[in-house]
Amino acid sequence: MYEIDLNLPKQIVADVLSNHEIHSVAFVGCGASMSDLYPAKYFLANNTDKLNVQIFTANEFNYDTPSWVNEHTFVITCSLGGSTPETVEANKTAKKHNCPVVSLTNKAGSALTVDADYVIVHGFHANFAAKCEKPGYAIALAVEILQQTEGYDHYEDMITGLTNVFELCENAAQSCKKLAKKFAEDFKDDKMIYFMASGASEKMAYSHAAFLFTEMQWIDAAAYNTGEYFHGPFEVSTEGKPYVFFMSDGATRPMDARALTFLERMGAKVALIDSKDYGLADAVPASVVTYFNPLLHLAVMREYGNQIAEARQHPLTMRRYMWKLSY
């Protein structure tokens, strides 16, 4: 049974609210970590009646700090290794403005934890479920902020979802190896790959373009929301064009379905990762299923990433510049 400690975000939020009236929430990170905060931002921004909820790449938060950032701003930052300089600096920015700060990181005691008021150390390396803990804890914080400030009709459903989804993610990633191997064979020689998704999964498309393909495989990549596809990007969808398509169950599925239909009509090459194929709605209540797509997409895409790295003989840890140069 894979799970996160749901009491931890609950207690942290209760503690923050015991001495701060919260008006706004800022999610702050860089790259994949910012993207892993996006499902929580999407959930909270769509469901709050009162809070101002925004997300930032860390240096925009540092260099152009919004005027509303103050002691009433709940800041949630994230860095896997805890050493991302811009995000470490964002914690200083937040503390300078007297914000309560919660940081998510895989590394206890890392630089990110120095200025944080609260730290959640999430799993990552152990298995696929662990790789979903980062966005999972962010969603749990968002759920508790909403429930404890203004209440949320589907609170219990979100808790059920957060209880069940990690097991589902692990099983999904374990079960997709054959499809992932086929993906790797089909896509290993492509020079440029598009990623598409919608709703809470939008930044899963973005982060896998930016980190799995450009960063870890040195393959050009771009990401588009499926709702944006027909307003430009669809003009390059010709026969055999490579797409990784994160299809969501829930509110925005009709947007995905429309784009997928067009891609298929034009004979594009589509690696489809569809939440319905992995039974997301069986693990998560229908009322909130839309918010759990990103975790499922993340887990399955991890195995796809492992397989393409293997097929290309290009390890996911190989870098040109990162960890090697000062910049």
Next chain:
Amino acid sequence: MYEIDLNLPKQIVADVLSNHEIHSVAFVGCGASMSDLYPAKYFLANNTDKLNVQIFTANEFNYDTPSWVNEHTFVITCSLGGSTPETVEANKTAKKHNCPVVSLTNKAGSALTVDADYVIVHGFHANFAAKCEKPGYAIALAVEILQQTEGYDHYEDMITGLTNVFELCENAAQSCKKLAKKFAEDFKDDKMIYFMASGASEKMAYSHAAFLFTEMQWIDAAAYNTGEYFHGPFEVSTEGKPYVFFMSDGATRPMDARALTFLERMGAKVALIDSKDYGLADAVPASVVTYFNPLLHLAVMREYGNQIAEARQHPLTMRRYMWKLSY
């Protein structure tokens, strides 16, 4: 003298506020029109103390309408020709929730105007300054919403900027022809081009990747915020790699400078459109210069677009699917 009618947004906002208490602002559009709303969203989201300010691709607004959308939500929609089905539908969604709706369009009487409470018909075709009217009016609406709801210390500076910037944009686009021709020669055979920008200009990078290159030139393209560059995308920056780089004056310039330095260090091929080269800060007060970068970038990029279309003998109006198929 190029200018917009600043009284129009002022009066529209006053009229809305005379019978609605406003708690939130939703900017809604698709593709380039959503991107043209982004500078206004960026300005308002960063400077308000009280409003919840979000931006949506139209169908996410339609299919997953936030719980807070109601009579206290000021909805601003935009479609150049006024016939974008998703955005026309967004006006219906907004009216269903009793929101006051202002629509920006180049076409009086278009479908977008049917459900709008107020319409601003902006210029577009006449010249480069006219092409900046769409984002310009959106910023003007944002400035009036802020000033008339909670006040804004730099209100007069924003009005000065909105008075002067269109003339500057026209002059900049007229003066860049030689650079634009060089860009066209240098980039016309590239198969994949990256766009980069930061701050209020972020979506100028996005929209030119999505519409100028994928849509109008059938060239693969991706866009990244310069603050995200070092967290993945920089790994594909090798010698001769093509980038269009929108450099901003103002708050986020250090982010741009850091990314540009690295691109140059790696010998990438960079078409640099730098607001400082066009004297943005001479036309616009320093206190607010950061918000006017997108208009300058848009105007200059338009001439770059004209020149690359000419060099490639691929008119900007040529489409595979748009205007030809049902989808």
